[in-house]
Amino acid sequence: MTAHHELMTTYTATVTVRLKRGVLDPEAETTKRALERLGFELESLRSADQFEVDVDADSAGEAEDRADEMAQRLLANPTIHDYDVEVAEA
Template identity: 40%
Template sequence: MNFDVEVKISLKKGMLNPEASTIEKALALLNYEVSNTQTIDIIKFTIDATNEDEAYKEVDEMCQKLLCNPVIHDYEITISEE
């Protein structure tokens, strides 16, 4: 079976996020006041697996090994049947 996968990766709370800080400063220069800005990376792909649980386990392993750094990143996995 094929499953559509979406992985959202963000920095953990307390980690410095220079990209978000730059966005907040640029928006302030344009007279937009925002706070608590976060940036996230979204990775989408399709995976072939026997069932949704197997797909989740494989994607979690991908996240741990390659897609993010679990020490500084949080990630959220969403899986749906294609």
């Protein structure tokens, strides 16, 4: 453990990954129909994947930058996904 580490704070970065508008989502369509079969009335349903990542960082900005890079490198597929990142102290 170095002095540098002791100054770090743990942040939770929430990365929400959604399908871009126009990309077909058969799972959401199936879920919507299942809800309708149960008697629910709904106009539309979209699904998204959320990742809550705990990272040690010097600042909220650094935590957000790292989570953004995780989204670009692995969590989201830029061809079909949009994503957003929100950061809070854990």
